[in-house]
Amino acid sequence: MSAVNIENVTKRFGQMVAVADVSFEVKPGEFVTLLGPSGCGKTTLLRIIAGFLRPSEGTVRIGGAVVNDMPAHLRNVGLVFQSYALFPHLVVRDNVAFGLRMRGVRRREIDRRVGEMLDLVQLGDRALYLPSQLSGGQQQRVALARALVTQPTVLLLDEPFSALDRKIGELLRAELKRVQRRLSISTILVTHAQDEALMLSDRVAVMNLGRIEQVGTPERLYERPRSRFVAEFLGRSNLVRIVQSGRDVRIAGPVEGEGVPMPGTSGIAIVRPENVRLYPPDSELRADRYGGTIEDVQYLGHARIVRVRLDAGVAIEAIALSGSDWKPDAASRVTIEIPSGSFHVIGEPTLSGASELDPSPR
C-alpha cells in the first residue's frame, strides 16, 4: 500500500489545464519532490492532495483510501507553507498543540507529544513565545513540528525554504532530512530549486506545463534525463547534435538554428560540463578532442565555468576546478576532450523537429 497514489489526475480551471493526466505514487517513508518552474502545476497538484482543490478527473488515494470527496480536515495530512502560516495569536506550544486539540486528544497526552516534538526541532525553550518573536527559520521549524505532531499519513511541503535566507534554508534542509528519516514519514516536497530536490529526495518528479516529464532517483534524472527540459532544469548541460559510428560519438553541430538536421547526424545529446576536460591549445588532437576559443569565464570560487566556442561553431561549457596552475582566460585558444561515454542521447532529430526540442520556458 502506498502512502499517496495519484492516478490520471487532471485539473482544469476553465479553459486552462493546470495539471494534465498525472500519475505517481509515494511509498511509505519515501521522500518525493515535485520539481518544476512556476506555473508547471506542482502547487496545484499539492493542493489537490491536501484537499483544497478537487481534481477534474482522476483518483487521489491517501493511505489506500480514495479521498477525492474527502474534505481537507479529514485527510490526516501535514502541511507546511512557504509563508510558515503559523497562528499569529497563539504561542508556539498552542500552535503545535492545535491539531491534537482538534482531534480531542487528552491534555496530558497533548503536553507530552508537543514537548517531544518541540525537542525534536530543538525549540523546547521557545514554547511560550509568539511566532512574531521568532526568526524565520525558527518559525518554519514550529510549522514543521505542528504538521508532524498529529502523525500524518503524508507530509506536504510547499516551497518551505523559499522565504528563508540561503544559509538558514540550507541548515533547515538538513534538519528536515534528519527529522524525516527519524520519523520515516512519507513526504512530498514542492519546489522550483533543483539543489533542494537533488539533496533531499528519494525520487524526483520533474513537472512542466502540467505534466510529469520524468520520475526517478536524483542520480537517474541527472545522468539519464529523458528530455531536453529535464536536462536543462537539473544542473548545467551542453546540448549538441551528434554523429555516432559504432561506439564513437562525435559532435556534429549546434542544435539551435536550422530545423533540418545536417546530413550524417544521428541524434541530440547532452554533455554535463563536469565531463568536459580542458587541455592547453597545443595538445595532441584526437577524435574526441576539439579545438576552440574561450568566450567567457565565470568565477564561482571553487571552480570556473568556461564557455568555449568550438571551431565547428558549437558553444560548450566546461568546469575548471580552482587550485590548478592553469587559469583559463577569455579569448585564448583551448582544446577540450569529451569522451564518447559522456554523451547522453535524449532525442532523435526529425525533419519537423521533435516536440521536446521546442524551446521550453525555463
Next chain:
Amino acid sequence: MKDGTLESPEIDSKRPWLLLVPSASLYVFTFAVPLIVLVAASFEKTTGGVTVSSFSTDNYQSFFADGVALRAVLHTLYLSFAIATCCLLFGYPVAMTMRRSGGRMRLLLLFFVVSPLLTSVIVRNVAWILVLGREGLINVAWRGLGLTTEPLRLMYNDLGVVIGVVHVYLAFVVLPVFASLMAIDPAVEESAASLGATRVRVFWHVTLPLSMPGVIAGFTLVFVLCVGLYLTPVVMGGNFVVTISMIIGDLVRTQFDMGRASAFAVMVLLIVAGLLWLSRQFGQRYGVGT
C-alpha cells in the same frame, strides 16, 4: 499590528509643520475653543438668564438627581449596544463575502454597503417610513397575505430606530472587518483545516480571533457614533424613543438652560471617553495598538 513607519522622503523642508497650520487652526477654533467654553458653561449656575455662580456643581447634580437624564443615557447606551451588535451580526458575513468574491462582485457589495452614507438622512428616514409605517410596504403586504389584522409595529419604537441606524452604520463595521480579514494569510486557515479543524472550527479558532482588530474597531466606532444619536430617533422613534441628545437639544432650544445642557454634554463626552478606554482594553488582548 505591524510597525508601519514609513521612511520620510528627503524633502528639502525646514518647516514641515507649516503644512499643518490650516487644519490645526480649524481644529482649535471648531473643537478646542468650543470645548473649553462648554466645560466652563457647565459649571455656571444661572437663574432667569442671570449668572448666579461661575463655579457650581448644581448642573452635574441635576444630571444624577433628575431621573429623566439618567434614564435617557441608559436608553441611549442600550440602543447603541443593540445597533452596534446588529451591525456586527449583519456586517461580518458581508465582509466575509467581500473577501471571498472577485473584484467586480466586491465593488458591487462595497457600493451597496456605502450607498446609505451618500444619501441624506432625511431622505433615508422618510423612505423607511414608507416601508415600515402603519400603511407602509411591509404592513400592506402582510395584511394582503392575510397573515395579520393588527398592523405590525415596526417604527415609532426602538426597533424602528435600530433598523434606520443599522442601515447606515453597517458600512462602519463592514469596512474595518473587511480590512482585517484581508490581512489574514489564507494559508493560516488552510493549515488549521489540514490539522483537522472543520470549517466552523477554523472560523472560531482562527478567522474570528484574527479579525478581532476590525471587529473591535467597527463595534466601537458604531457604538460611539450612536451615543450622539439625534435625528433618526426623532423621525423614526416619534416621541417614544428618547436619547440623551434629544434631552440636551430640548434644554437648549426650549428651556434655554445652557448650564445644564453643557453639563449633560460633558457627561456624554466622559461616557464616550470611557467607552474608548474599554475598547482599548479589549483591543490590547488581541494585540491591537501594541
